[in-house]
Amino acid sequence: MQHSGHTGAHETPGRWHILGAGRIGTLAACYLQRAGAETIVVRPGPAHTRRVSLVFDRETTSATKKLELTVKPATDCGPITLLLVACKTPYTEAALARLPLTDSATVVRLQNGLGSLDSRLKPGQRLIEGVTASAVMSQTEDTLRVVAENATTFGGGPRPTWFDGLAEHWPGLAWAADIRPVQWRKLVVNAALNPLTAIHDVPNGALLERPDLRAEMTTLIDEADTVLARLDQSWPANSHASVADVVRATAGNTSSMRADIHAGAITEIAAINGWLLQRAEELGLDLPAHRRIVARVHALEPK
Ligand SMILES: NC(=O)c1ccc[n+]([C@@H]2O[C@H](COP(=O)([O-])OP(=O)(O)OC[C@H]3O[C@@H](n4cnc5c(N)ncnc54)[C@H](OP(=O)(O)O)[C@@H]3O)[C@@H](O)[C@H]2O)c1
Known part of the structure; x- marks a missing residue:
């Protein structure tokens, strides 16, 4: 053909x-x-x-x-x-x-x-x-x-x-x-990587290099996987390896949220971690790490 x-x-x-x-x-x-x-x-x-x-x-x-x-x-x-x-x-x-x-x-x-x-x-x-x-x-x-x-x-x-x-x-x-699994995989990566690199003003690779950031990233991934697994029982809820792969592959890069904060722009946090918080609220779940990180990113945005 x-x-x-x-x-x-x-x-x-x-x-x-x-x-x-x-x-x-x-x-x-x-x-x-x-x-x-x-x-x-x-x-x-x-x-x-x-x-x-x-x-x-x-x-x-x-x-x-x-x-x-x-x-x-x-x-x-x-x-x-x-x-x-x-x-x-x-x-x-x-x-x-x-x-x-x-x-x-x-x-x-x-x-x-x-x-x-x-x-x-x-x-x-x-x-x-x-x-x-x-x-x-x-x-x-x-x-x-x-x-x-x-x-x-x-x-x-x-x-x-x-x-x-x-x-x-x-x-x-x-x-x-069925685009949802593709969207959710990307969402978990963005929800872990973007706010942490923006708040700590570090390139992506720091999330694996620094133990304190690695621990924060682990908690964010666990909470995201928990809410996604409640939304869909077939969600594998084991996103740590796939997030780490992206962090390694983009180690020297500046995330888009870090770039937005540098540029004095509003970030996309509401559509990323904010979306997870909304779903969690509907399910009666609390995601304390995501709640805290959304507030910290909003505090860095222009008023
Ligand atoms: N860049 C990447 O590599 C990449 C990769 C994956 C996903 N994404 C996603 O793709 C989306 C776009 O990102 P980006 O990096 O391409 O952003 P960007 O370079 O900032 O482009 C956004 C564009 O939207 C325009 N815009 C804003 N408000 C508008 C309005 N009211 N009417 C018409 N145009 C308007 C802006 O125009 P002005 O600047 O003239 O206002 C700008 O040209 C984001 O969700 C991002 O997360 C980006």
């Missing part, structure tokens, strides 16, 4: 609107354009064309891709049938409220954390959840560095018709009918 993307066996992914074309949203826009999709970034302010360079780090070489992004405000972006949400979680609700989504729109949420779009869509609209282990950093104002192109999973229910055409041009993109 021939796979040409634009004209071959798979459907072209169509017209996509993107909410949050920052680091990860711009990488997604690059893959969408490669797959032949039209991309429109929705952002407040005047319509314009944004030019951005993506520098791809590869083992033996690095390649640069120049991208042109059409940017339009919500009032002028046309009806939205396919939306990729890649803004940071605290801004999602307000940004989504202004968008002209059609009654049968599909929304792909490519964010860390959970729950930022729960109960925000109408009954006929579809939410697809995305989880990515890729990493993109800002290099200059109009240059992004793609540090890692790792596995990305979209999922929840049946595979949409546009998916295979997109997957052909998005390295490591796979579909999971």
